[in-house]
Amino acid sequence: MEIKAIDLDRVRSILNKHQDEKWGLIPVLQEIQEAFGYIPPEMILPVAEALHVFPSQVQGVVTFYAGFSLDPKGKNVVKVCRGTACHVRGGRSILRFVKRELSLDEGETSPDYQFSLETVACLGACFLAPTMMVNKTYYGRLSPPKVSSILNQYGKNEKE
Numbered sequence: 001m002e003i004k005a006i007d008l009d010r011v012r013s014i015l016n017k018h019q020d021e022k023w024g025l026i027p028v029l030q031e032i033q034e035a036f037g038y039i040p041p042e043m044i045l046p047v048a049e050a051l052h053v054f055p056s057q058v059q060g061v062v063t064f065y066a067g068f069s070l071d072p073k074g075k076n077v078v079k080v081c082r083g084t085a086c087h088v089r090g091g092r093s094i095l096r097f098v099k100r101e102l103s104l105d106e107g108e109t110s111p112d113y114q115f116s117l118e119t120v121a122c123l124g125a126c127f128l129a130p131t132m133m134v135n136k137t138y139y140g141r142l143s144p145p146k147v148s149s150i151l152n153q154y155g156k157n158e159k160e
């Protein structure tokens, strides 16, 4: 998958909707991230101009909130839980297995933009430990074979 080209019309329509809304910064950034999978750095200035805030404020919000990213992410974002409940149920070996399967370290994206790998402090589903999420779907009571079949559903083998 290639990084989505920046569709300026789409950006313009998001900005027009929130023009002059000083408090619209987070909703605007959420919409841009939803549309492109990340906040393209070249969007910082137009967003700041449309909302009459400083570019440094936009940059500050993007870097402060973990939900926003200035780097393009993969089509499938895998989040492995590294919280205590998951840890005691083998979460660390699940993470090791996912890393090996995807040939990625935490915070990395595959060169074909198929997968990104992240870890989170708790996915809020401790009763299903060990857990992970792929995009918006939760997976629990993980074992290496289960992880392998989940990743295959997301096209893991297509990259080989």
Ligand code: FES
Pocket (backbone or CB within 6 Å): 081, 082, 083, 084, 085, 086, 087, 121, 122, 123, 124, 125, 126, 127, 129, 130, 131
């Ligand atoms: S510790 Fe893993 S879901 Fe809560």
